[in-house]
Every structure is written in structure tokens, then in C-alpha cells.
Amino acid sequence: MIGSKTKELLKKIVGRERLLDQPAELLSYSYDAYHEEAMPDLVLFPETCEEVSGIMKICSADKIPVTARGAGTSVCGASIPAKHGIVLCFSKMNKIVEINTKDRYVIVEPGVINIDIQKALEPFGFFYPPDPGSMNVSTIGGNVAQNAGGPRCLKYGVTVDYILGMQVVLASGKIVNFGSTNVKDVTGYRLSSLFCGSEGTLGLVTRIILRVVPVPETIKTILVTFDDLDNTAKSVSDIIGAGILPVAMELLDRATINAIEDSARLGLPREAEGSLVIEIDGVKEACEKEIKKIYKKLEANNAVSIQEAKTPKEREKLWTARRSAYGVFAKLAPDLLSEDVTVPVSKVPAMIRKTVEITKKYGLKVGILAHAGDGNMHPMIPADRNNIEQWENVEKALVEIVQAAIDLNGTLSGEHGIGLAKTRFLPLVMSKDDIEFMSVIKKAVDPDGILNPGKFV
Amino acid sequence: MKSSTLQNCSKCGLCLSVCPTYKVALLEHASPRARLQLIKYYENSELISSSGLKEIISKCLMCGACAAICPSGINHYSKFMEMRTKMAEDHGEKIAIKSLVYLLSSEFRIRFAAGFAKLGQRITPQIIFEKYDLGNIPLKRFPKLNKKPFRQAVAETSRSEAGEPEKGNRGNVLYFTGCATNYLFDKTGFATVNILKSMGYKVIIPEKQTCCGIPMLFHGAKDKAKKNILTNIKCLNPDSFNQDTVKAIIVDCPTCGSALKNEYPALQDDFSPETAEAASKISSKVIDIMSFILQESDSTNLAQSLENLKSDNLKHDSRVNQTNPENIEPQKIKVTYHLPCHLKNSLQSPGNSETILKNMPRLDYIRAVDADECCGGGGTFFYEYPEISKKMVKVKIINAKKTGARIWLTDCPVCRINLSGNLKESDKLTVKHPVEMIQL
Numbered sequence: 001m002i003g004s005k006t007k008e009l010l011k012k013i014v015g016r017e018r019l020l021d022q023p024a025e026l027l028s029y030s031y032d033a034y035h036e037e038a039m040p041d042l043v044l045f046p047e048t049c050e051e052v053s054g055i056m057k058i059c060s061a062d063k064i065p066v067t068a069r070g071a072g073t074s075v076c077g078a079s080i081p082a083k084h085g086i087v088l089c090f091s092k093m094n095k096i097v098e099i100n101t102k103d104r105y106v107i108v109e110p111g112v113i114n115i116d117i118q119k120a121l122e123p124f125g126f127f128y129p130p131d132p133g134s135m136n137v138s139t140i141g142g143n144v145a146q147n148a149g150g151p152r153c154l155k156y157g158v159t160v161d162y163i164l165g166m167q168v169v170l171a172s173g174k175i176v177n178f179g180s181t182n183v184k185d186v187t188g189y190r191l192s193s194l195f196c197g198s199e200g201t202l203g204l205v206t207r208i209i210l211r212v213v214p215v216p217e218t219i220k221t222i223l224v225t226f227d228d229l230d231n232t233a234k235s236v237s238d239i240i241g242a243g244i245l246p247v248a249m250e251l252l253d254r255a256t257i258n259a260i261e262d263s264a265r266l267g268l269p270r271e272a273e274g275s276l277v278i279e280i281d282g283v284k285e286a287c288e289k290e291i292k293k294i295y296k297k298l299e300a301n302n303a304v305s306i307q308e309a310k311t312p313k314e315r316e317k318l319w320t321a322r323r324s325a326y327g328v329f330a331k332l333a334p335d336l337l338s339e340d341v342t343v344p345v346s347k348v349p350a351m352i353r354k355t356v357e358i359t360k361k362y363g364l365k366v367g368i369l370a371h372a373g374d375g376n377m378h379p380m381i382p383a384d385r386n387n388i389e390q391w392e393n394v395e396k397a398l399v400e401i402v403q404a405a406i407d408l409n410g411t412l413s414g415e416h417g418i419g420l421a422k423t424r425f426l427p428l429v430m431s432k433d434d435i436e437f438m439s440v441i442k443k444a445v446d447p448d449g450i451l452n453p454g455k456f457v
Numbered sequence: 458m459k460s461s462t463l464q465n466c467s468k469c470g471l472c473l474s475v476c477p478t479y480k481v482a483l484l485e486h487a488s489p490r491a492r493l494q495l496i497k498y499y500e501n502s503e504l505i506s507s508s509g510l511k512e513i514i515s516k517c518l519m520c521g522a523c524a525a526i527c528p529s530g531i532n533h534y535s536k537f538m539e540m541r542t543k544m545a546e547d548h549g550e551k552i553a554i555k556s557l558v559y560l561l562s563s564e565f566r567i568r569f570a571a572g573f574a575k576l577g578q579r580i581t582p583q584i585i586f587e588k589y590d591l592g593n594i595p596l597k598r599f600p601k602l603n604k605k606p607f608r609q610a611v612a613e614t615s616r617s618e619a620g621e622p623e624k625g626n627r628g629n630v631l632y633f634t635g636c637a638t639n640y641l642f643d644k645t646g647f648a649t650v651n652i653l654k655s656m657g658y659k660v661i662i663p664e665k666q667t668c669c670g671i672p673m674l675f676h677g678a679k680d681k682a683k684k685n686i687l688t689n690i691k692c693l694n695p696d697s698f699n700q701d702t703v704k705a706i707i708v709d710c711p712t713c714g715s716a717l718k719n720e721y722p723a724l725q726d727d728f729s730p731e732t733a734e735a736a737s738k739i740s741s742k743v744i745d746i747m748s749f750i751l752q753e754s755d756s757t758n759l760a761q762s763l764e765n766l767k768s769d770n771l772k773h774d775s776r777v778n779q780t781n782p783e784n785i786e787p788q789k790i791k792v793t794y795h796l797p798c799h800l801k802n803s804l805q806s807p808g809n810s811e812t813i814l815k816n817m818p819r820l821d822y823i824r825a826v827d828a829d830e831c832c833g834g835g836g837t838f839f840y841e842y843p844e845i846s847k848k849m850v851k852v853k854i855i856n857a858k859k860t861g862a863r864i865w866l867t868d869c870p871v872c873r874i875n876l877s878g879n880l881k882e883s884d885k886l887t888v889k890h891p892v893e894m895i896q897l
């Protein structure tokens with residue numbers, strides 16, 4: 001609990017209207033897109049770095065837990081205040097400070113929504129590549145803290161690859177800055193990489209310098225179908241293996257295609273066992289060359305059909321099909337589990353086989369969806385949480401899917417993060433020493449453990 | 458009470474990206490996700506009822522954007538409406554809202570309160586004011602009352618049913634006028650009838666029709682709404698017009714449209730089997746006037762089809778010609794458009810009005826950058842929460858003005874009152890229903 005004196009001090013910093021303490025309001029900050037919940041004692045909305053610093057000085061003196069929050073779309077429970085205390089919500093600290101496409105960077109505050117950065121860059125012919133499925137709602141602060149990725153990260157890389165610098169408020173309230181607006185900068189440790197992906201356990205990010213890139217001249221998008229899922233997955237590893245790097249290579253299996261067709265009738269071939277949405281971009285001539293190479297690899301793997309989007313509208317249709325998959329599966333049952341294990345791309349066929357086998361064993365439905373080009377699997381399991389027996393089977397299947405990924409040299413999560421969801425699996429991929437090293441770092445920056453306590457460190 | 462759908466909210470948060478109240482407030486408890494969670498906590502007795510909870514539930518525009526985007530297919534409307542009923546039971550309603558609900562539940566009471574016979578159109582009757590008033594729309598920016606209720610006026614001009622078709626006979630259409638056209642915007646009504654006639658339809662305006670019931674449903678007065686709903690189902694039932702089939706049920710107001718299309722059938726558990734069947738028949742025939750025009754036009758030559766609907770003289774309101782200098786000018790009229798939420802989210806026919814405006818040879822349509830953003834009108838939202846509403850409408854006005862248009866078109870009467878109510882004389886913008894441009 002937070003004493004009334006402390007509360008008064010905090011109120012002085014943010015003002016009455018940026019402090020929440022009513023039960024219904026607090027309950028609204030007890031959850032994110034994961035299924036666990038925990039109540040905060042207070043929610044504060046800072047608008048400046050100085051306010052954040054002031055809040056942290058008070059909290060570190062009183063050892064009050066502080067959990068940062070952007071839009072609360074974390075699917076691993078990273079933004080749930082597991083040990084109560086304060087939720088520090090950055091939604092109102094949302095200014096785009098500078099757009100400089102000449103020097104190829106933007107400076108933003110953490111509450112800016114990913115899509116708003118894209119919109120702001122559009123007139124300049126630039127974009128910011130990381131495109132998580134939640135980009136219309138998730139904040140850049142949350143993206144940074146989770147090192148978010150998305151379909152086009154296959155070619156362009158994930159959030160961490162775009163951070164040039166940042167400003168961070170430490171647990172003590174101290175304000176530190178790393179990096180600069182220079183695209184090349186090797187001055188000191190690359191600490192921005194440490195804070196990126198730390199899920200709010202090391203510091204509070206209050207300003208970010210992001211690298212941005214010009215919109216490519218040409219984009220080509222194709223939809224390919226196969227009558228065999230192995231061939232589908234093998235095409236992916238063959239294309240990557242041939243040194244071609246598409247923007248995105250998204251895989252959908254038969255169950256997924258049929259579920260999409262049932263609800264949306266986009267004219268996808270229902271009999272296809274597997275299909276791929278492949279996109280490439282770049283200079284026109286290079287694209288032409290590359291697409292020919294891709295066609296060759298696809299034909300070698302007995303592709304049944306290849307459909308190329310001729311207009312932006314057709315391209316949109318192919319992506320709509322891909323994007324609608326999640327929603328279609330979400331409607332098949334009251335709840336949906338969307339997994340995130342990742343394996344080396346050559347192991348994608350094996351991982352798919354394993355996943356289908358495991359879910360079958362437990363009598364569960366599964367739709368396979370994957371950012372296949374980087375081996376990031378998103379199997380979707382529709383089920384009913386209130387059906388205790390079924391949900392137990394989901395839990396068991398989950399454990400086996402994780403183990404299967406690790407057996408294939410894979411890892412726990414490609415982009416969704418660890419948070420509350422996967423902490424128990426950490427020892428499967430990290431040694432005791434590895435985990436201890438993270439604790440050493442955590443203790444050095446946050447000796448009292450007040451930043452997002454109860455999570456993976 | 459059991460929730461109205463089996464689907465669980467996965468808390469994915471995607472609905473935050475489209476919710477107008479979240480986007481303005483940037484507070485989770487102003488979001489659809491929070492409203493659903495709080496309803497769940499309340500139903501599980503983990504959260505007690507309070508006036509604070511009631512406020513969170515009712516600070517919602519019922520615009521339907523959340524339901525339209527939700528991947529899990531949650532029916533937010535039903536959930537919110539059920540909860541509004543409970544909250545109204547627990548904490549009562551503001552007096553003004555209560556009397557509004559009381560009045561709207563009977564056509565007779567509306568007429569009586571409006572006092573058409575005596576007052577004429579200079580005084581805006583309390584009832585209309587309460588139904589549509591934006592807490593801070595100045596009285597003089599409020600639309601004037603029709604001289605006579607539209608349904609009465611149109612019946613008198615044609616002496617019988619509203620109108621025989623002008624050319625050919627393509628069948629019957631029913632016209633559900635809604636309160637706004639009936640009491641405030643008769644030009645919209647006359648334009649609608651004339652266009653339908655020149656398309657070759659016989660227009661039947663069922664006499665017994667009454668307020669669609671949405672305002673009552675939104676304020677948790679389901680029992681009162683039910684009476685209206687039953688009356689409307691009875692008089693709109695396509696099967697009761699046995700001589701000819703009813704081709705369509707036309708609405709000019711998207712909110713009435715979404716009531717007839719979605720809310721009536723959603724209440725089927727409360728109805729007798731026959732009523733439920735009639736409701737679903739009505740639902741399948743409901744279409745907004747602009748979509749109907751588009752649907753019936755020659756898609757290969759839309760411009761000409763639309764020109765054909767132009768009438769040489771406006772039969773029912775010759776004033777339009779004199780007061781609208783744009784009419785005399787041969788050059789194109791610059792117009793812009795606001796897409797009402799209920800058209801976008803509930804009738805799922807967004808873009809049809811814009812398509813028509815784009816293709817009308819006499820118009821120069823310039824899209825505002827935020828043409829499809831909510832204006833903050835939302836039923837009586839603007840009346841109850843003027844501070845949020847005001848913020849939203851201000852931005853809309855700035856962007857509409859940037860287009861350089863003099864005429865701002867929108868299909869929804871509440872949007873229309875909200876937008877025009879917040880305009881200043883110096884903004885030089887007039888708000889109209891798009892149907893009024895077709896016969897100019």
C-alpha cells in the first residue's frame with residue numbers, strides 16, 4: 001500500500017487529473033492481453049522526463065514497485081503490476097519531437113503509437129520498419145521494451161536494429177542518455193540494446209531516437225499454394241538458403257486457409273495444404289531479377305499456383321487474407337492461444353509437423369501461421385478456458401510445443417516476450433550462469449528490485 | 458445474467474485503436490476493452506456498482522467501432538446496453554434523460570410536447586432540445602422545427618400515400634423517416650421521397666411508425682423501447698403489404714437503420730416467434746437511401762444515372778432555389794463529407810455516399826483528411842459529456858474548412874446537429890444530408 005503522505009507527494013508531481021485511485025479505474029490497469037491480472041494501488045500519467053524522475057525518486061525512497069505501461073497489448077503479461085504498487089502509464093507522453101529524414105532519424109516520446117510514426121513519415125517518403133500486428137495501438141515505448149517485430153522484420157530487422165539512442169530514467173530517478181542521432185556511433189557500450197527488450201525491468205524509457213528508411217521504389221507480392229505442407233516449408237528455407245531476402249514470407253496451413261475462406265470468401269484455394277504470402281521490395285530491376293529466382297525455387301518445390309498482385313488493391317487483398325487469420329481463429333472458440341516459439345528456418349517443416357502431432361494428440365484444433373522466413377511460429381489453438389479438461393490439454397500441448405522447439409535448436413519467443421507467461425521455461429534455454437548474469441545486471445541498476453518486479457529477473 | 462455472446466474478450470486491445478473516447482482521453486477506462494472487463498468484474502461480483510462505474514459505462518458513444526474491428530466478434534452493443542439498463546436501475550438517470558426517454562416512448566407524447574399546433578417553429582420544444590442538444594450548442598445554432606411534422610405534410614401534399622412513381626413502376630418501398638426527418642429536417646424527407654419516385658418506386662410511409670427506440674435502449678430503458686419496437690415491427694412487416702412485395706425499407710438516418718437492421722433482431726429472445734420472424738424480415742430489407750440509390754444505379758454510367766434523378770423544379774420547397782446561390786452558378790459546387798459511425802460500423806455500407814458524391818457531375822467533392830473519424834455526437838453523448846465531444850468536433854471543423862467546401866454533407870441527423878451546432882457564422886459551412894444534393 002502507498003501511504004497518504006507519499007500519495008500527496010506524487011499528486012504534486014502529476015496533478016489530480018493524471019492520477020487514478022478509484023477501484024473501477026485501477027481495475028482497468030490490472031490486465032493486458034495476457035490472461036493473468038493484478039491490481040495496482042495507483043496509476044500515474046507522466047508527461048515529461050522530469051516528472052518520471054521525480055516519481056522514481058519518491059518510489060525508490062519508499063521501495064514502491066513501479067510497472068511501466070504503454071497500451072497494454074503485451075501478450076506475455078509484461079505490463080501487469082504483479083507486485084502491485086504503481087502503474088506508470090506513458091499514453092499521454094506522446095509527442096513526436098523531431099522528424100529528420102535528411103539525417104534519417106526521428107525522435108519520439110514513448111507514448112507515441114507505432115502507426116502515428118508511420119503516418120508522420122509518409123509525406124517524406126520514409127517509414128519505420130518494425131510492424132507488429134498491434135501497430136495500430138501499441139506504443140513505441142512498449143515496442144522498445146519488448147523488442148517488437150513483425151512480418152517485414154525478415155528483411156528489415158526488429159526494433160533493436162532501429163534504435164540509435166534513448167533517454168532512460170533509472171530506478172533511482174537519475175536520468176541517463178545513450179547513443180546519438182548519428183547512424184554510426186560506437187561511443188561506449190551500446191546500452192540502448194540492453195534496455196531494448198528488458199520489459200521495463202531496468203529503466204523507464206522517456207525518449208527514443210529511431211533510425212528510419214526510405215520507402216522502396218517497387219513492391220511485389222505473391223500468393224503461392226502447395227499440395228504439401230513440407231514443400232511449402234521447404235520452399236521457405238530454399239529461398240532463404242539461396243541468399244534471397246524477401247521482406248516477408250508468411251506461411252498459412254490448410255486449416256487456416258479454410259477458416260479464412262469460411263468467414264471471408266477471398267477466393268483462396270481450399271484444397272491447398274500450405275500457402276505462402278511472399279513480398280519483396282527494392283529497385284525495380286532488382287525486384288524483377290529476384291522474383292524470377294523465387295519462382296524457380298517455388299517451381300522446384302512443386303508449387304501448385306502462383307498469383308502475383310498486379311495492383312495495390314490486389315496486394316491489399318493478399319495481406320488482408322494473411323491478417324484476417326488471427327481474427328478468424330479467435331471466433332472459432334471462446335478463447336484463443338497464439339504461441340510464439342521460434343526455430344531456425346531450416347527446421348520450420350519439422351516444427352510444423354511436431355505442432356500438428358502434439359495438438360492432435362490432445363484433441364485440439366490448430367491453425368499454423370508463421371513468419372516462416374525467420375522461423376517465428378504462431379500456431380493458433382482455439383479452445384474454451386471454462387472447459388477445464390480442454391484447457392488442461394492446451395496447457396500440456398503448450399509445454400510440449402515449447403520443448404519441441406528447443407529440441408530443434410529453437411527458442412522460447414520470437415517477439416511476444418517472456419513476462420509472466422514464459423518465465424518458468426527460461427531454464428530450458430538458459431544456464432544457471434546465464435540467468436544469474438541477468439540478475440547481476442538487474443541488481444546493479446535496480447538494487448531494490450522496484451522496476452516491474454515479479455517478472456523474469 | 459448471462460452475457461449476450463459466448464465469445465470471450467481476449468483483451469487484445471485492438472479496439473482501442475478505433476475507439477473515439479479512448480483516442481481523446483488516452484485512458485484505459487475510456488476504452489471498449491475496459492468497459493467489457495468492468496462489466497465482467499461486475500457480473501462476477503468482483504466490482505460493486507457505483508456512480509463512477511455508471512459514468513464509465515455511459516461515457517461511450519455507442520458508435521459500434523469496437524464491435525466492427527473486434528477479432529473475437531464480441532457484440533459490444535448488447536453487452537453495453539444490458540449494463541446500461543442495470544446501471545440505470547441502480548443509480549437512476551439524470552432527470553433530463555429520464556423525461557426524454559419517457560417522451561420518446563410515445564409518438565403522442567412527442568407531438569404533444571412539441572406542441573406543433575400552437576408553437577410553430579420559432580420555439581424549439583424542450584423534448585427535441587433534450588434529445589439532440591449538445592450541452593453547449595447555442596440555441597440559435599439549433600435546427601428549426603419543421604413547420605409541420607414531415608409525415609403529416611407529405612401525406613397532405615399527395616393526399617394519399619406519399620407518392621406514386623413518376624415513371625414506370627418498379628414496386629413498393631417503405632420509408633421509415635425517423636424522428637429527425639419528421640420534426641427537424643423535412644427537406645431530407647422530401648428529397649428522399651422525390652428521388653424514390655423518380656426512380657420509379659411507389660413510396661409508402663407507414664403511418665403508425667414511431668421513434669426507433671435507440672435512445673431508450675442506450676439509456677437502459679429497454680421496457681420502454683420495447684413498446685416502440687413492437688409498434689414499428691408491426692407497421693413495417695413486409696408481409697402485411699400483401700398486394701405487392703416490398704422491395705426495400707428505406708432509412709435516411711443510419712442510427713434508425715442500425716436499430717432496424719441489428720438491434721431489433723438481436724432482441725428476438727424477448728419476442729414472440731411471429732414478431733421475431735417479422736423483425737428478421739425487416740432487417741433483411743433495411744437499406745439507407747444513399748446505398749439504395751447506388752445499388753439501383755447503372756454502375757457503368759453512374760454519373761448519368763445520378764443526373765437522371767435530378768428534378769427540374771423542387772416540388773416541395775421552392776425556397777431552396779432562392780436561398781442557395783450555388784444553384785444558379787453553373788460551376789461545380791464544392792462539397793465535403795463526414796461519415797457517420799453508425800453507417801460505417803453498423804450498417805457496414807461506408808463509402809456509398811462518398812461514391813455518389815464523387816460521381817455527381819455537378820459536384821466537386823473534396824475529402825477531408827478525417828472524413829471517417831467520429832464527430833463526438835453519439836446519441837446524447839454530446840449532451841452528457843460536452844467536454845470530450847467538443848474536443849472531437851473542433852478537429853472535424855478545422856479539417857472540413859481546410860477542404861474549402863461550403864457544403865458539408867452527412868447522413869446522420871445527430872452528426873448534423875452536432876457539426877452545424879458547433880460551426881460559427883464565419884465558418885461559412887452549411888451541413889446537409891447528401892440526398893439533398895442529388896435533386897439540386
Ligand SMILES: Cc1cc2nc3c(=O)[nH]c(=O)nc-3n(C[C@H](O)[C@H](O)[C@H](O)COP(=O)(O)OP(=O)(O)OC[C@H]3O[C@@H](n4cnc5c(N)ncnc54)[C@H](O)[C@@H]3O)c2cc1C
Pocket residue numbers: 032033067068069070071072073074075078079090110131132133134137138139140141142143144145146147148149150151199200201203204205206415416417452468469470471
Ligand atoms: C493482436 C496482437 C498482435 C501482436 N502482434 C505482435 C507482433 O506482430 N510482434 C510483436 O513483437 N508483438 C506483437 N504483439 C505484442 C505487443 O503488442 C507488443 O509486445 C508491443 O510492443 C507492446 O506494446 P504496448 O505499448 O502495448 O506495451 P505494454 O503491453 O503496455 O507494455 C509492454 C512492456 O513494455 C514495458 N514498457 C512500456 N512502456 C515502457 C517505457 N516507456 N519504458 C520502459 N518500459 C516500458 C512494460 O512495462 C511492459 O513490460 C501483439 C499483441 C497483440 C494483442
Ligand code: SF4
Pocket residue numbers: 465466467468469470471472473489490493523526527528529530531
Ligand atoms: S478487440 Fe475485441 S477481443 Fe480485443 S480487446 Fe477489444 S473487445 Fe476484446
Ligand code: SF4
Pocket residue numbers: 475476477478479488489492516517518519520521522523524533
Ligand atoms: S461504441 Fe464507440 S465509443 Fe463506445 S466503446 Fe465502442 S468504440 Fe468506444
